[in-house]
Amino acid sequence: MFNPLNVMLGSPLHAFGLPARVAAPTPRNRVVVSELGNLGYLVLRGKADDTAFMQAVAGVLGQALPTQPMTVLSTTAGVVLWVSPDEWLLVCKRSARDSLLAGLSSTLQDLFAQVVDNSGGLTALRVSGPDHMLLLRQLGPYDYESLAVGRCASTVASKTGFTVVRTDEAGVVLVFRRSFADYTWRLLERTAMPYHLCIISPQQCADPVFTPLFEIV
Known part of the structure; x- marks a missing residue:
């Protein structure tokens, strides 16, 4: 019997063509982002x-x-x-x-x-790179440096909100509503312009906590 819950959801960021923009980061890329979908x-x-x-x-x-x-x-x-x-x-x-x-x-x-x-309501991004903390500071008022590895916090960024998870010293994972994905991505991409944002695939992502959960479909 068909079960709609088993259907893999499309990326809420599909309009931005992220898979086609995947590249290998260089020293010039100070912020690196990967979508952790499905x-x-x-x-x-x-x-x-x-x-x-x-x-x-x-x-x-x-x-x-x-x-x-x-x-x-x-x-x-x-x-x-x-x-x-x-x-x-x-x-x-x-x-x-x-x-x-x-x-x-x-x-x-x-x-x-x-x-x-709530699988149909949430999605996640891994944000890393040498200047990922500088980017986060510009996104919202939370004191991200005070968030220790292995801790998470819910905060706001402009007109949206997300849960930031400090998975290691190299980066964080942002968990947020799919309905705000378009706004969140535009805000992140615009703020990251000075840091030469690089998009990588989940397979390239080195997140020690969330990447093991990702499955290739």
Whole structure:
């Protein structure tokens, strides 16, 4: 039977022709960007002090949800981002989304908790390069230098917002709404002009946390 949830979504940045603009970065390129498309995004809601909820989720993910604010946790199921005291975002392989959704829905069905598939609403970009921090400073007011590796934070940039994930010293991943993808890309590309933006493919991307989740289709 046809399941529309299994259809791979097209890139929300398709109008910008990013695949045709992929190139190998040179020393002149001070900012490098890669689109990490077609990942799975599951929103988890529950109380961190609810032992039954925490144990149920840990049984599916293999590890307990992080309770320390701004934590980024890598599990066998995917990457968990702490969003608020009662909300987490699980970023996973697209092919694993359905089984994770089913497993979490089943184990949480009798609990005061919720899991929602938001894979059709979010997308991500990896931003790196020697001057990626200078670019981020110009995008918004957040003190990006204070964000340690392994931490994430939600912030604003002009008229849009995103979650910035500090995956290593070399770069960050921005997770944002697909509905704001056009605006976000135009803002990023315009701001990055002085840094000679270079677009690379996910296969070229060296992000240690998110790149392993990307699948070639």
